[in-house]
Amino acid sequence: MTDTSNKQLSNVEFKELQDFIYQKSGMFFPLSRKNYIEQKVLKRIATLKYENFREYMNILKNELIRTEIINLFNEITVNETFFFRDIPQLEVLEKHVFPEAVSSGRKFLNILSAGCSSGEEAYTISIILKEKFPQLSYNITGIDISDLVIAKAIRGEYTEYAVRFVPKPYLKKYFTSIDGGVYKFQDQFKNNIRFQKMNLMEFDTAPFGSTFDLIFCRYVLIYFDKDSKQKVINSFYSKIASNGYLILGNSESLFSISSDFKMLHFPSAIIYNRR
Ligand SMILES: C[S@@+](CC[C@H](N)C(=O)[O-])C[C@H]1O[C@@H](n2cnc3c(N)ncnc32)[C@H](O)[C@@H]1O
Structure with a gap:
C-alpha cells in the first residue's frame, strides 16, 4: 500500500x-x-x-x-448542520413569511434547501409548516453536491446531537427512536420532501418546472469566492418567484454580490426578498 x-x-x-x-x-x-x-x-x-x-x-x-x-x-465538503438551526431566523418565517403567504391567500409553497447537507434544514421547515401552518401545502427540494449527505437525508436517520434543539413534543411525534441513540424521521412525514444530488454551479441549467417561493442557502456560500457567489445568486434570482424570499446564514450577506434582492431587517434576523 x-x-x-x-x-x-x-x-x-x-x-x-x-x-x-x-x-x-x-x-x-x-x-x-x-x-x-x-x-x-x-x-x-x-x-x-x-x-x-x-x-x-x-x-x-x-x-x-x-x-x-x-x-x-x-x-x-463541510456538512455541519442540525435541526432547528438559527431559531431567530426560523421565527421570522413563523411570524412574517408564512403568515403573509396565508393572508395573501396562498395555498402552496415551493421551497428549495440549497446545500441541504443531510436534510435537517428541509425536515425542520416541514415540521414548522405542518405544526403552525396546516393550511399551507408545500414541496421541499433539497440539493447538495455530496451524494453521501443526500443518501443520509433520504435515509433520515440522525444522532441525538443533530436533534438536540428539536422541541420534545416534535421529537416524539416526528421521529422514531431506534437503538443506539438514532432518531429516524418518520416516512409518513416525508411525502412532499425530496432530495437530489446537484452542484449549485450548475443550478442555472437545472430543469425545475416551477419557481421557488423560498430559497434557503444557509452556510453554503461561505466557502465560495465572490464570482461563484454571484453566479449562484444570479441563478437563484432566475428561479425564485417574484416576491419570493432568499434566506442565507445569519453571518452571510449579499453586500457587493447582488442588488437584485431587498434586505429585510427584523429584530432577530435578516432575510432577502426578490425585488
Ligand atoms: C455547512 S453545510 C450547510 C447545511 C444547511 N444549509 C444548514 O444551514 O444547516 C454546507 C453544505 O453545502 C454543500 N455544498 C458545498 N458546495 C456546494 C455546491 N457547489 N453545490 C451544492 N452543494 C454544495 C456541502 O456539501 C454541505 O453539505
Whole structure:
C-alpha cells in the first residue's frame, strides 16, 4: 500500500488542486486551509493506492474514474448542520413569511434547501409548516453536491446531537427512536420532501418546472469566492418567484454580490426578498 501519511503537497500542487476544486464546485479553499485539503486528498490517494499526487490529478482531470470527483467532494465538503438551526431566523418565517403567504391567500409553497447537507434544514421547515401552518401545502427540494449527505437525508436517520434543539413534543411525534441513540424521521412525514444530488454551479441549467417561493442557502456560500457567489445568486434570482424570499446564514450577506434582492431587517434576523 502506498504510504502517503507523512507526505505534503507542494504549494504548486495545492494551487492546481485549489483551481480544480474551484472550477468544478465554486468552493475556494485559500492557502490557510491547505492542511485541511491536503489531509483529505492524501486520504483519497491512500485509499486508491496511488503512487502520488500527479497520478491522482490525472485521474481527476481526465475523468479516468468518473466517480472520483464525487468521492473528493464527499471528503472536502463541510456538512455541519442540525435541526432547528438559527431559531431567530426560523421565527421570522413563523411570524412574517408564512403568515403573509396565508393572508395573501396562498395555498402552496415551493421551497428549495440549497446545500441541504443531510436534510435537517428541509425536515425542520416541514415540521414548522405542518405544526403552525396546516393550511399551507408545500414541496421541499433539497440539493447538495455530496451524494453521501443526500443518501443520509433520504435515509433520515440522525444522532441525538443533530436533534438536540428539536422541541420534545416534535421529537416524539416526528421521529422514531431506534437503538443506539438514532432518531429516524418518520416516512409518513416525508411525502412532499425530496432530495437530489446537484452542484449549485450548475443550478442555472437545472430543469425545475416551477419557481421557488423560498430559497434557503444557509452556510453554503461561505466557502465560495465572490464570482461563484454571484453566479449562484444570479441563478437563484432566475428561479425564485417574484416576491419570493432568499434566506442565507445569519453571518452571510449579499453586500457587493447582488442588488437584485431587498434586505429585510427584523429584530432577530435578516432575510432577502426578490425585488
Ligand atoms: C455547512 S453545510 C450547510 C447545511 C444547511 N444549509 C444548514 O444551514 O444547516 C454546507 C453544505 O453545502 C454543500 N455544498 C458545498 N458546495 C456546494 C455546491 N457547489 N453545490 C451544492 N452543494 C454544495 C456541502 O456539501 C454541505 O453539505
